[in-house]
Amino acid sequence: MSDRDAISSRISPSCPADTQRVLTAAWAHDVATVKKLLDTPGSARLQDPTTGETPLHAAIRSCGAPSEEDDDPADLEAARQTVHELLLWGAIWNDVDDHNETPGCVAHRLGRTELYNLCVEAGVRAEMLFGVLEGYEELGSDGDEDYDVEVVDMDAAADGEMVVVREDGDEAPELVNVGANGQIGTVEEGEQEEQEAREEETRSHFQPPKDDTAADINSEAYLRSKLTYLNGKLVDEDGNGVMMAWETDIMRQSVDALLPDREPGKRILNIGFGMGIIDTMFAETKPARHHIIEAHPGVLEHISSPSSRFGSDWEKSGPTPGAFKVYKGKWQEVCQELLQEGEMYDAIYFDTFGEDYSQLRMFFTEFIPGLLDGQGRFGFFNGLGADRLICYDVYTKVAELHLADAGLDVEWKVIDVDMSQLAEAGKGEWEGVKRRYWTLDKYRLPICTFLG
Numbered sequence: 001m002s003d004r005d006a007i008s009s010r011i012s013p014s015c016p017a018d019t020q021r022v023l024t025a026a027w028a029h030d031v032a033t034v035k036k037l038l039d040t041p042g043s044a045r046l047q048d049p050t051t052g053e054t055p056l057h058a059a060i061r062s063c064g065a066p067s068e069e070d071d072d073p074a075d076l077e078a079a080r081q082t083v084h085e086l087l088l089w090g091a092i093w094n095d096v097d098d099h100n101e102t103p104g105c106v107a108h109r110l111g112r113t114e115l116y117n118l119c120v121e122a123g124v125r126a127e128m129l130f131g132v133l134e135g136y137e138e139l140g141s142d143g144d145e146d147y148d149v150e151v152v153d154m155d156a157a158a159d160g161e162m163v164v165v166r167e168d169g170d171e172a173p174e175l176v177n178v179g180a181n182g183q184i185g186t187v188e189e190g191e192q193e194e195q196e197a198r199e200e201e202t203r204s205h206f207q208p209p210k211d212d213t214a215a216d217i218n219s220e221a222y223l224r225s226k227l228t229y230l231n232g233k234l235v236d237e238d239g240n241g242v243m244m245a246w247e248t249d250i251m252r253q254s255v256d257a258l259l260p261d262r263e264p265g266k267r268i269l270n271i272g273f274g275m276g277i278i279d280t281m282f283a284e285t286k287p288a289r290h291h292i293i294e295a296h297p298g299v300l301e302h303i304s305s306p307s308s309r310f311g312s313d314w315e316k317s318g319p320t321p322g323a324f325k326v327y328k329g330k331w332q333e334v335c336q337e338l339l340q341e342g343e344m345y346d347a348i349y350f351d352t353f354g355e356d357y358s359q360l361r362m363f364f365t366e367f368i369p370g371l372l373d374g375q376g377r378f379g380f381f382n383g384l385g386a387d388r389l390i391c392y393d394v395y396t397k398v399a400e401l402h403l404a405d406a407g408l409d410v411e412w413k414v415i416d417v418d419m420s421q422l423a424e425a426g427k428g429e430w431e432g433v434k435r436r437y438w439t440l441d442k443y444r445l446p447i448c449t450f451l452g
């Protein structure tokens with residue numbers, strides 16, 4: 001084991017005694033002691049103040065890398081049980097340590113796949129739950145709701161069942177069951193009372209990127225910001241990369257996936273013009289209808305400039321009036337208009353900026369059923385969580401579950417990303433770009449069709 005992963009460098013001398021106790025027990029995979037310590041609320045979430053080590057990091061890290069000589073099956077089983085217990089009792093799947101690693105990152109670095117998968121599953125449960133809570137918040141009148149999240153049925157919880165308790169002032173808490181597939185059911189009152197002593201909150205701090213630029217800027221601020229088209233990049237006034245030329249291959253493969261054989265005469269809707277990379281490719285397929293939605297005034301100005309291929313001449317060149325059109329405005333409003341006009345598309349692509357995952361989810365839940373032809377295909381730029389493998393894996397699964405909820409099947413086509421110019425922040429393609437929003441050598445390209 002490297003010095004970096006040694007217990008002496010992970011549990012600091014100044015670590016408080018109660019934290020030290022749980023970290024040491026988790027490190028040793030002493031399941032009985034861990035369980036006992038977890039009776040104290042909040043123990044699963046303690047963190048060494050110097051190293052950021054959590055019990056989850058400790059339980060995973062102490063396994064070291066797989067080794068035929070040193071691996072003891074009994075200890076590995078105890079490690080698995082320790083991780084399972086910690087997650088059950090509120091350990092946070094995405095807390096980072098002083099090396100900016102989540103427990104799942106440590107598991108992946110060490111090659112401990114089974115433990116990594118437990119972290120991914122915990123992340124999916126937490127993010128699904130977060131989606132449910134957000135839904136409730138929207139329903140509330142004052143937006144001040146406070147939530148507790150409790151695991152009610154421990155065996156079911158292992159299979160992804162969780163319970164949300166909604167504390168609503170004097171009102172009795174409401175319970176919902178979030179199943180492994182994101183399905184929601186109700187819970188018997190007795191079960192709630194049984195668990196009232198537990199206060200395990202599984203709320204997540206995670207915000208998915210590329211649209212995680214939403215963590216820095218929100219959509220309104222972005223739409224007001226000044227944009228610059230540089231060589232091969234579109235950046236906002238803070239230097240965030242809105243669109244970059246390295247994504248060209250992803251755009252090309254997305255067109256191939258949405259329009260197999262690039263058949264002419266299709267009806268296409270693209271949301272988010274950016275650098276016009278995908279629209280140029282769509283136009284080359286000679287569609288019967290090609291609609292673009294774009295909200296940013298700077299991008300719209302670029303589109304109507306004389307050098308643009310998508311100006312008024314392009315609009316006039318459509319086979320019928322209105323067949324080729326740039327809709328100016330936010331998709332949230334324009335799509336209502338398209339629905340009212342009865343527009344229907346064979347291929348829809350969604351790639352916006354400065355919006356979080358809830359907007360993508362809203363788009364495919366509320367608009368895809370009305371805008372996509374029964375045999376049509378829908379795709380989106382899949383940059384969710386792409387600055388960290390575990391977040392990407394969690395969001396792939398979360399999106400898949402939500403897509404299924406919306407009646408969509410998704411096939412992920414895995415494509416290689418050439419990382420030679422993308423490996424280091426501030427260098428190569430990232431020169432002049434504030435944040436390296438992509439760090440992975442594989443891209444999961446979604447191809448969505450209606451279920452059944």
Ligand SMILES: C[S@@+](CC[C@H](N)C(=O)[O-])C[C@H]1O[C@@H](n2cnc3c(N)ncnc32)[C@H](O)[C@@H]1O
Nearest residue numbers: 272274275276277278294295296330331352353
């Ligand atoms: C990443 S770029 C799209 C890149 C494009 N796929 C390409 O191939 O060049 C995102 C675009 O979405 C636009 N956008 C952001 N929010 C929007 C919204 N709510 N409605 C419509 N367009 C939006 C941005 O202004 C930007 O032009």
